[in-house]
Amino acid sequence: MEPIQLFVPTFRVDETLAEIRQCLEKGWTGLGYKTVEFEEAWQRYTGLPHAHFLNSATAGLHVAVRLLKEQYGWADGDEVISTPLTFVSTNHAILYENLRVVFADVDEYLCLDPASVLERLTPRTRAVMFVGLGGNTGRLEEIAQLCRERGLRLILDASHMAGTRWRGRHVGAEADAAVFSFQAVKNVPTADSGMVCFADPELDAEVRRWTWVGISKDTYTRTASEGAYKWHYDVDHLGFKYHGNSIMAAMGLVALKYVDQDNAYRRLLSGWYDELLDGKVQRIPVRDGCESARHLYQIMVEHRDQVMLGLNGYQIYPGVHYRDNTTYPMYASMRGTCPRALDASSRLISLPLHMRLTRQDTARISDTLREILARLGRHA
Numbered sequence: 271m272e273p274i275q276l277f278v279p280t281f282r283v284d285e286t287l288a289e290i291r292q293c294l295e296k297g298w299t300g301l302g303y304k305t306v307e308f309e310e311a312w313q314r315y316t317g318l319p320h321a322h323f324l325n326s327a328t329a330g331l332h333v334a335v336r337l338l339k340e341q342y343g344w345a346d347g348d349e350v351i352s353t354p355l356t357f358v359s360t361n362h363a364i365l366y367e368n369l370r371v372v373f374a375d376v377d378e379y380l381c382l383d384p385a386s387v388l389e390r391l392t393p394r395t396r397a398v399m400f401v402g403l404g405g406n407t408g409r410l411e412e413i414a415q416l417c418r419e420r421g422l423r424l425i426l427d428a429s430h431m432a433g434t435r436w437r438g439r440h441v442g443a444e445a446d447a448a449v450f451s452f453q454a455v456k457n458v459p460t461a462d463s464g465m466v467c468f469a470d471p472e473l474d475a476e477v478r479r480w481t482w483v484g485i486s487k488d489t490y491t492r493t494a495s496e497g498a499y500k501w502h503y504d505v506d507h508l509g510f511k512y513h514g515n516s517i518m519a520a521m522g523l524v525a526l527k528y529v530d531q532d533n534a535y536r537r538l539l540s541g542w543y544d545e546l547l548d549g550k551v552q553r554i555p556v557r558d559g560c561e562s563a564r565h566l567y568q569i570m571v572e573h574r575d576q577v578m579l580g581l582n583g584y585q586i587y588p589g590v591h592y593r594d595n596t597t598y599p600m601y602a603s604m605r606g607t608c609p610r611a612l613d614a615s616s617r618l619i620s621l622p623l624h625m626r627l628t629r630q631d632t633a634r635i636s637d638t639l640r641e642i643l644a645r646l647g648r649h650a
């Protein structure tokens with residue numbers, strides 16, 4: 271029996287190598303050149319007005335929080351409302367900037383519930399951090415409205431949302447900053463990289479000064495556009511080494527050509543799971559009007575850990591996205607403040623979802639899962 275993994279990235283190998291080859295032949299693998307091409311391609315693809323390519327979404331989330339904090343004059347200790355059902359980077363980004371994470375609970379889409387966000391507002395709330403879990407928009411547009419009405423900033427952690435559309439339009443424009451991940455198992459896979467898309471042109475210009483250690487001019491511009499290498503530059507603040515490079519951008523440029531096709535296949539796989547598991551397990555719905563990138567296919571079961579072990583016994587290796595962050599020691603003081611997230615955290619399973627799976631694989635996974643659930647149900 272072949273093992274079935276949760277994620278396996280599919281790279282178009284020859285095409286990707288040809289794109290990378292251009293960098294090697296030119297003698298340019300760093301910032302500039304392909305990074306600029308990829309930023310432009312991403313803007314064309316999403317329709318977003320700005321895009322800055324980085325070495326990860328974690329870096330993107332950090333600079334998004336940092337620049338919004340600076341522009342709007344937030345003080346240390348001001349609050350950002352966020353979800354506890356996410357990868358740790360989402361909330362690390364808030365803490366890096368000495369802001370407070372205030373957790374609100376999730377809804378049936380496992381995304382922030384606007385009613386819970388409203389309950390957790392205080393005079394020190396400055397922003398909402400929304401995660402489109404698994405590519406689902408959830409009630410993103412309601413949260414965007416709520417932020418507009420109350421003068422709060424909205425940051426979208428769109429790490430799972432490359433290709434997600436809401437009512438036909440790519441997500442991102444509703445937020446002050448949208449951050450995408452192109453880490454190896456994401457829907458636009460590179461090895462590690464990400465994109466930050468600010469709504470405000472000033473912040474888009476400003477962010478470039480922060481992501482190349484505070485240097486005012488990138489090396490490619492200094493080399494290519496002016497003939498000879500110009501050694502002189504200025505540094506007026508403490509920037510970070512967060513920018514992306516041309517090898518990652520070359521990988522991204524190729525992956526981007528296939529993302530719609532790949533996401534359509536992810537939706538087909540999800541449809542097969544829906545059909546094969548119908549009525550047997552609790553599924554996480556996709557919001558009407560959302561064309562989800564389907565980064566994840568999630569279900570909720572009782573006896574989750576036993577179910578996972580049972581599946582492993584048949585060489586099927588699912589995942590969990592995510593543990594309620596309040597169960598981590600660093601957020602222990604907020605443990606249990608979001609009951610729905612806590613409950614999901616102990617019952618969620620992400621079934622294998624990637625381009626190499628076939629209908630037979632989804633049938634093997636679904637049949638095995640139903641058998642394990644029936645066995646556990648009898649012994650419960």
Ligand SMILES: Cc1ncc(COP(=O)(O)O)c(C=O)c1O
Nearest residue numbers: 326327328357359429451453464
């Ligand atoms: C929801 C979420 N946010 C942020 C990240 C961080 O992305 P990156 O690995 O590109 O830094 C991830 C990656 O797993 C994620 O799933």
